[in-house]
Structures are given as C-alpha cells and as structure tokens.
Amino acid sequence: MSIVDQNGLNVGVASELFSGLLLRRLGNDAIVFFASVNGPTAGPIDFYHATADCSDGRYLPISGGAGFAYFAAVRGGTAFYTKTVDPAAAAPVLIVASEHFGPNEDATQPGTCHEAGDPGPVGVLTTASDPALLNLALPLRLK
Numbered sequence: 001m002s003i004v005d006q007n008g009l010n011v012g013v014a015s016e017l018f019s020g021l022l023l024r025r026l027g028n029d030a031i032v033f034f035a036s037v038n039g040p041t042a043g044p045i046d047f048y049h050a051t052a053d054c055s056d057g058r059y060l061p062i063s064g065g066a067g068f069a070y071f072a073a074v075r076g077g078t079a080f081y082t083k084t085v086d087p088a089a090a091a092p093v094l095i096v097a098s099e100h101f102g103p104n105e106d107a108t109q110p111g112t113c114h115e116a117g118d119p120g121p122v123g124v125l126t127t128a129s130d131p132a133l134l135n136l137a138l139p140l141r142l143k
Helices: none
Strands: 002-004 010-016 020-025 029-036 045-047 059-061 068-077 078-082 097-100 113-115 122-129
Touching: 010 029, 029 078, 029 122, 059 078
Parallel strands: 029 068
Antiparallel strands: 002 010, 010 020, 020 029, 045 059, 045 097, 059 122, 068 078, 078 122, 097 113
C-alpha cells in the first residue's frame, strides 16, 4: 500500500501500517523509516566517532538488518543511515566520542562533541538528500 502526501506525491510503501514503517527508494538504495500522518518521524540521532574531537567521519550503530533495505533516520529532506548490515563483518572501530542531535536540531551540521562509550558495532554513515521529502503537503494518507 502506498503512502502519499496531499498532492499525490509518493512518500513510500507501507511495510507496517500500524507502526508507520515505510519503504522508499533513494537512488540505488532502499531505506525504511518511520512516519505518521504528520510526515517522517524525527527522533534523536547520535553519531559516533573514533577521534576525541569528532573530526573524523561519522558512524551509526548497525541496526542488525540483513534484508533489502537500510534503516534510516529522516530529517526534512535528508536520510541518515549505514549500509553496513552485518555486525560480524564490520571492521572494528574504537568509539571515543559522539554528537547528539535532538529531534529539531540540524544533523547535517557539526554538533557538540562529547565523550562516549562503546555503542556496539558501527558502520560508516551514509547521508542522502531527497528534496521530495522536504516539501511534503501534510497530512500523509494511504493511497
């Protein structure tokens, strides 16, 4: 079942109607993310780092999926996810710092760097823009 905005723009395919889990294509990648009638659900995001000053690349915890799509956090027109899906195959990374972003903070910008403990296996962050998600005409609805 498709989920569309008020202008009929396809937002995604509902893979789980009750929880609002949607599947959407972003270029060659397929992502899953949570949404409601009010659009993509924005929760907190934590990015992890192997340097104490957060000057290296960002990492995300591996969500443990091994299917056909990557779990993403969507903020406005940007999706944040890792393509690393197998914790056993992930290169070990010693995490020492993190950046925390609240639901209304811009995670595309550098955040405040904090000391962090080990979140478990991590994968390199992929960031993808999707301008269609930025300008949704709400509320979303089933098609």
